[in-house]
Amino acid sequence: EPEVTQTPSHQVTQMGQEVILRCVPISNHLYFYWYRQILGQKVEFLVSFYNNEISEKSEIFDDQFSVERPDGSNFTLKIRSTKLEDSAMYFCASSEVAGGEQFFGPGTRLTVL
Amino acid sequence: DQQVKQNSPSLSVQEGRISILNCDYTNSMFDYFLWYKKYPAEGPTFLISISSIKDKNEDGRFTVFLNKSAKHLSLHIVPSQPGDSAVYFCAASSGTGNQFYFGTGTSLTVIP
Numbered sequence: 470e471p472e473v474t475q476t477p478s479h480q481v482t483q484m485g486q487e488v489i490l491r492c493v494p495i496s497n498h499l500y501f502y503w504y505r506q507i508l509g510q511k512v513e514f515l516v517s518f519y520n521n522e523i524s525e526k527s528e529i530f531d532d533q534f535s536v537e538r539p540d541g542s543n544f545t546l547k548i549r550s551t552k553l554e555d556s557a558m559y560f561c562a563s564s565e566v567a568g569g570e571q572f573f574g575p576g577t578r579l580t581v582l
Numbered sequence: 583d584q585q586v587k588q589n590s591p592s593l594s595v596q597e598g599r600i601s602i603l604n605c606d607y608t609n610s611m612f613d614y615f616l617w618y619k620k621y622p623a624e625g626p627t628f629l630i631s632i633s634s635i636k637d638k639n640e641d642g643r644f645t646v647f648l649n650k651s652a653k654h655l656s657l658h659i660v661p662s663q664p665g666d667s668a669v670y671f672c673a674a675s676s677g678t679g680n681q682f683y684f685g686t687g688t689s690l691t692v693i694p
Contacts, residue, residue: 473625475625510686511671511685511686512626512687514681514683514684525681527681562625568675570631571616571628573625573626573627574625575625576624
């Protein structure tokens with residue numbers, strides 16, 4: 470069964486460093502998303518991406534964040550200068566149609582020290 | 583701004599009994615709702631969905647009920663099994679966007 474994959478599973482970084490979280494969405498899906506979940510809190514939407522453009526983003530997704538689809542399979546989230554409060558689980562998701570069921574990856578746990 | 587709320591952080595149910603998980607929302611523009619199940623160290627897994635044109639959707643042991651006037655939905659699991667023990671999130675979206683708003687989750691424990 471096709472699934473969304475994410476690497477790495479755990480990333481530890483120093484405050485101020487750049488991190489890139491990687492995702493491989495399901496191959497025939499066209500819509501891609503990033504969410505995050507701070508420990509003990511709800512899953513929060515960050516950004517949606519379609520046709521090589523951001524289609525929607527939340528207020529969390531500020532200038533420190535960027536997304537890219539560098540090739541036909543990967544979808545990345547970059548945080549330019551990490552802050553302590555960026556520590557969270559980051560989930561990638563993809564869907565076949567706009568507003569449709571989103572399939573989530575297993576997540577990357579980001580720890581900022 | 584908590585647009586989707588799950589007021590019960592945890593629920594314990596005996597195996598074989600019914601589990602009822604509740605979710606409330608505030609945005610009347612929401613027209614598509616999903617339930618996700620999440621095990622520790624895994625991403626959310628889609629369970630069942632319902633659109634606002636329906637008030638009930640059933641899939642095996644799982645049934646979702648939608649009460650639009652009360653802005654309330656619930657997930658019923660019958661009969662509950664120990665493998666159902668997980669955190670359950672409800673999520674909602676409006677037809678105008680792709681963003682899903684998640685509740686804070688309810689941790690279900692099914693006791694054998």
